[in-house]
Amino acid sequence: MTRPQKPLFTMAMTLSAVLLLLTLPAYCGPYLSYLVTLALIFSIFALAYDLLFGHTGIVSFGHSIFYGMPAYAIGMVTSTVLNNHNPFLVLSVALATGLFLGAAVGLICSFSRGIYLAIVTFALAQIFELLILSDPGGVTLGENSITGVRPPPFVFADLSVNLFSGTGLYYLTLAFFLLVLLGIKLLIGSQWGQVFHAIRENEERLLSLGYNTRPYKILAFALSGGISAIAGSMMAFLNNVVSPSMVDWQIGAEILLITVLGGAGTLIGPVLGAFVVVFTQTFASSLIGGGNWVYVLGGLYIVVAIFLPGGIMAKLSSLMPRLFRR
Amino acid sequence: MLNVLITQCLNGITIGLIFALVALGLTIVLGLMGVLNFAHGSFYMLGGYITYFVFSSVGNYWLGLLAAVLVCGLVGLLLFATIVRPLTKRSPLEALLALVGVSMIFQQAARTIWGAEPKLLPIPFGNVHFQGLGVDFSYPVYFLVAMAISAVVLAAMSLLFRHTDLGIRCLAAIQDHEIASAMGVNVDRISAIMFMIGMATAGLAGGLAGPMFSVYPNMGIELIGMMFVIAIVGGMGSIGGTVIAATTIAMTKSISSIFISGNVSDILAFTVLLIILLIRPRGIMGIASVMD
Numbered sequence: 001m002t003r004p005q006k007p008l009f010t011m012a013m014t015l016s017a018v019l020l021l022l023t024l025p026a027y028c029g030p031y032l033s034y035l036v037t038l039a040l041i042f043s044i045f046a047l048a049y050d051l052l053f054g055h056t057g058i059v060s061f062g063h064s065i066f067y068g069m070p071a072y073a074i075g076m077v078t079s080t081v082l083n084n085h086n087p088f089l090v091l092s093v094a095l096a097t098g099l100f101l102g103a104a105v106g107l108i109c110s111f112s113r114g115i116y117l118a119i120v121t122f123a124l125a126q127i128f129e130l131l132i133l134s135d136p137g138g139v140t141l142g143e144n145s146i147t148g149v150r151p152p153p154f155v156f157a158d159l160s161v162n163l164f165s166g167t168g169l170y171y172l173t174l175a176f177f178l179l180v181l182l183g184i185k186l187l188i189g190s191q192w193g194q195v196f197h198a199i200r201e202n203e204e205r206l207l208s209l210g211y212n213t214r215p216y217k218i219l220a221f222a223l224s225g226g227i228s229a230i231a232g233s234m235m236a237f238l239n240n241v242v243s244p245s246m247v248d249w250q251i252g253a254e255i256l257l258i259t260v261l262g263g264a265g266t267l268i269g270p271v272l273g274a275f276v277v278v279f280t281q282t283f284a285s286s287l288i289g290g291g292n293w294v295y296v297l298g299g300l301y302i303v304v305a306i307f308l309p310g311g312i313m314a315k316l317s318s319l320m321p322r323l324f325r326r
Numbered sequence: 327m328l329n330v331l332i333t334q335c336l337n338g339i340t341i342g343l344i345f346a347l348v349a350l351g352l353t354i355v356l357g358l359m360g361v362l363n364f365a366h367g368s369f370y371m372l373g374g375y376i377t378y379f380v381f382s383s384v385g386n387y388w389l390g391l392l393a394a395v396l397v398c399g400l401v402g403l404l405l406f407a408t409i410v411r412p413l414t415k416r417s418p419l420e421a422l423l424a425l426v427g428v429s430m431i432f433q434q435a436a437r438t439i440w441g442a443e444p445k446l447l448p449i450p451f452g453n454v455h456f457q458g459l460g461v462d463f464s465y466p467v468y469f470l471v472a473m474a475i476s477a478v479v480l481a482a483m484s485l486l487f488r489h490t491d492l493g494i495r496c497l498a499a500i501q502d503h504e505i506a507s508a509m510g511v512n513v514d515r516i517s518a519i520m521f522m523i524g525m526a527t528a529g530l531a532g533g534l535a536g537p538m539f540s541v542y543p544n545m546g547i548e549l550i551g552m553m554f555v556i557a558i559v560g561g562m563g564s565i566g567g568t569v570i571a572a573t574t575i576a577m578t579k580s581i582s583s584i585f586i587s588g589n590v591s592d593i594l595a596f597t598v599l600l601i602i603l604l605i606r607p608r609g610i611m612g613i614a615s616v617m618d
Contacts, residue, residue: 126555302409
């Protein structure tokens with residue numbers, strides 16, 4: 001799908017993008033920083049989704065589980081069950097929840113395939129959402145959201161660093177984003193990544209060659225779940241709230257759309273998709289009142305599907321080398 | 327207790343058959359074209375609104391129902407020609423992307439035209455009273471009529487699939503596109519007809535459900551998730567399986583709602599569907615199809 005690009009060009013683009021992101025809060029207002037944080041969170045989520053979808057060829061309709069449940073785990077640790085705001089505890093509980101649920105859902109899903117698997121993930125997502133809404137033991141607060149989930153700032157002597165709101169959270173999210181991007185790039189180049197691609201291309205052949213694909217599918221689910229958990233946690237910190245909309249199946253469908261829109265299996269595609277959707281949504285809703293921004297986003301989905309086969313990235317990567325060639 | 331149980335059973339059957347009407351089109355379109363039609367819920371909603379619109383301007387509910395079927399069928403054909411057919415051949419997932427866009431626009435359009443608050447349709451006919459054999463309860467006649475209409479349409483579809491040339495060609499195309507095409511089946515034409523029928527039945531279901539649950543912009547999107555699960559659990563291209571899956575879920579919901587809260591009964595319903603799907607990976611009566 002992607003044409004080979006000049007390594008120098010790719011390196012220059014990457015470096016300038018990273019520099020731009022690193023220096024952004026210096027010349028942007030808090031609102032734009034907030035939006036970019038939001039876009040970075042969705043980028044992490046989309047990268048997690050694409051690991052399973054674009055790279056392993058598994059369509060999931062249940063990623064709301066791996067995004068929302070870790071956020072609820074944070075809500076329980078900080079508020080409803082433990083009332084403990086230790087940032088290391090909070091983050092590791094969220095990560096563990098994502099990895100564990102990823103592996104568990106992966107195990108259940110490894111018994112079916114294709115559209116059937118997608119529907120299994122979907123039914124599971126519905127069950128988790130209903131579980132949160134039914135408020136078992138008073139730990140999820142049902143329809144009400146859990147508020148006040150941010151860990152306090154770090155204090156060294158008389159210097160206080162707040163990593164969980166505003167600019168601090170921006171840099172924390174950016175750090176996680178770069179880590180995830182690099183991690184997925186390395187993973188895809190590794191032997192595990194090759195097995196993932198092989199499962200995507202032809203699982204039957206792997207099976208008939210005597211490979212057991214099940215552990216790899218579970219691994220892909222677990223990693224995707226763990227990375228989604230990072231996105232869910234950052235979202236919980238960003239708004240300082242964990243709400244039932246985070247486990248709603250529609251957020252899982254949205255991340256699928258973002259990935260398809262940007263270009264599945266292209267590493268940068270899902271990131272582009274996340275930025276395009278977040279900024280389209282924000283600008284359309286500030287320009288057009290009364291919920292009519294939905295027309296713009298709906299129209300965008302239709303236009304991209306009809307005119308940009310393979311997503312935005314496929315078009316860009318076929319356009320870019322031509323732009324910079326003399 | 328017995329009275330409540332019987333009432334809930336009747337509710338379960340009525341709602342189950344309406345669910346089956348909605349899921350029917352979904353499963354045929356999925357089997358034939360390999361695309362999860364996300365806009366399906368919008369046609370259910372559109373059917374409800376057309377019925378409401380005709381009822382509020384002419385005053386006849388049944389005329390509204392007829393208009394809903396016709397308008398949904400025509401809009402369905404238009405959608406098929408402009409978006410579904412060109413995109414499904416290229417990539418079913420990009421078709422899904424476009425269909426989500428269509429569904430968002432439909433929903434917002436309904437909100438713009440008719441407003442966000444639910445529109446109430448009066449329930450036609452009165453109640454019928456059952457007494458004797460140890461039971462004593464009254465039940466709205468309209469629910470029984472809706473049950474009968476759904477059953478007749480489902481039976482007609484089932485006959486269409488078993489005994490007409492069109493239906494048999496359609497089943498052949500669901501099982502294997504290429505071989506069916508090679509044997510002279512015009513898959514494009516069959517897809518167009520089936521998409522239109524699917525949207526018309528979704529519109530009918532929306533019109534029938536209108537007096538029961540009222541008509542509101544989110545009625546489609548709230549239902550579509552459960553419909554995806556029913557369509558798959560029933561089995562691709564199987565009307566019998568779809569009816570079994572739909573009534574199972576509706577009965578589980580309505581009977582368990584006597585004893586437990588709504589959310590928990592929904593959890594139970596989804597768990598039942600999930601277990602069926604794990605035991606029978608191709609659905610209750612699924613056949614090998616293009617989706618394998």
